[in-house]
Amino acid sequence: MACENCKTGFAWGGQSSGWESKIANNDTYITGTSKEAAVFIIADYYGWRFANLRLLADHFAKEANATVYLPDFFAGEAIDPDTMSDPAKRAAFDLPAFLARHSKAIRFPEIKSVAQALKSQYSKVVGIGYCYGGWAHFQLGADPSLIDAISVAHPSGLTREEIDNVKVPVQILAPETDPLFTQELKDYANTRIPGLAVPYEYIYFPGVAHGFASKGDPDDEVQRRSLERAKRCAVGFFNEFLH
Template identity: 60%
Template sequence: MSDCCKSGFAWGGKPEGSETKIAGINSYVTGTSKKAAILIVHDIFGWTFTNTRVIADHFAKEADATVYLADFFGGEVITVDMMTNPKKQAAFDVAAFLQRNGKEPRWPEIKGVAEALKKEYPKVGAMGYCYGGWAVFRLGAGTGLVDVISTAHPSMLEKSEIDAVKVPVQILAPENDERYLPELKEYSNKVIPTLGVPYEYVYFPGVNHGFAIRGDQSNKLQKESLERAKNSASKFFAQFLHD
């Protein structure tokens, strides 16, 4: 994780869902579908981030799913003012954060929530933003817990996790990304088409890491790109959750 993971823009808006618990973990939930669920694995700003909750509301309506945004940081909240506060960004201890919230500490919780959802819903999708990118690939690696995955500008994603995917997968990739580097983009586009799963790679020129969840809505290109990313993911989930 780097500075690009800590910067961006808060959108405002009023989420329409409610708070509950799933597998013992606090979660925002929105939507009323009994047939399909989507689990969002959040970025560094966590499950309380208004932007992510607003997107969850869109997915619920547009993909006809009940959407869960669970807390995978154990109650730790990174406040949105860090996006525009260089002093707070500089003071943020990334190494310590990842020690608390890295793959091994958090994977059992992510898997546990997916297991709970799969018991309740016939079809389950998973959406990962930034930090959540690696997690949805793990969920899609033949676990039987999800039927489709999508990720926008994934962080911490490894080649072995790409190799293992066994469900339909979508990647929303900005042109400029310090975490999903050109080498890994190239690897994704070389390997995934050989795995026998439906694959959609959507490219967003001129925008940066984080655009799909923290893009500047006052900037025409960023606004159009984040809206296209949301629409692309909604359509992908709708296709594979309702066949």
Template identity: 60%
Template sequence: MASECCKTGFRWNGEPTGTETTVAKNKAYVTGTSKSVAIILIHDIFGWTFKNLRLLADHFAEEANATVYVPDLQVAPLFGGEIPATTEMMDDEEQRNKFDFAVFVQKHGKQVRWPEIEACAQALKSEFPKVGAIGYCYGAWACFKLAADPSLIDAVSVAHPSLLENNEIDGLKVPVQIVAPENDFVFTSELKEYSNKVIPTLGIPYEYVYFPGVSHGFAARGDVNDKVQKEALERAKRSAVNFFNEFLH
């Protein structure tokens, strides 16, 4: 059940306006012109080329006055013989069934991908006075790990995080925002309760933004033709923009 909701969603219309570059040896999508603020957008299982996330990066660049990077964590292409996560499987149940989330997590677990994410943050922190991070689903656990080290990051926002552990919540040291849907088999009610109990004791600014009537994945893969989902995903974007404008400027 938990892995199924990570594989479904909707693809958005529109064309990204950024370009491609490299950050700490990783390919990356980049958008925006700020010299003082950078934001790392850490992608979900669909990878750095997922158009929805590139469109979100464009919004953050313009509305939060930042240069936004979406580094390639090499989780979406065919890798080590596994069946890749492709956006086509959102519409194709047969493809979804072929994708083994457990194998994916084993091959792209935290110990595998964290060094790349840390290196990207270090590279941007050496260039920009302020650096924030936002992560969706698979990408959100990495934001929490970054948030344990103020020398790497200044503020993080996460939307419907997956693979999150209590000790990563315990270690937060910079301002944090959580975008939380009502229905989430991954960011469970227990994790929500733990977050809302522990984070207010850590002495950091904390914002918990609750979204009734929507499910895991809505902020990055919501259905723009559904009024409730469209309003929620737009509010999630605005919430992150406001958060970054407050803590990165």
């Protein structure tokens, strides 16, 4: 299903404080100093250079006492951030073609390799996925040797089978309006996951839409309060399962 919110959004401003390196041969933004705990962020279509996600990574590093990794899984490609505010660029960006180039079959092996590398270095690893990153963290969550807990914000591409297979603690940050994480899928997750014998937290955000947690409007009070709450909820979840 088409999702205009995947292309729209707001830049938050601010300066990130981490650095760029590699993990498992993937370019990666890294921030934080912990030697024991790591947070693995899987980006939405704006990718590893997206300033908003780098700012979130810095918050997570400080507030969850972790080293945070935001790798590139789009082979250097991502939506130009100007697309969020430029209707012509939104119209020109071919999202189905982008997704074909970065399908689950193509990108999950890289995602798994990063997870394995992190687990080899840190005692505990948790993850958060925004939009595209949602299905990926559910797939990682099917194998507790790859990750210790997962949080997802307005996931896209998520299937019932991926929900069925999760075996680690799960947090879902769900907006009221989401053409990708539909009401049907929300209801399925809320029925199925409690029967899987894993800790589960579903947090509902009224009045906001898909994309709010990574690119909501900070000048709109409802969106600002929701994106800040989403960040706080993720930090609380990380602290519970990292430390």
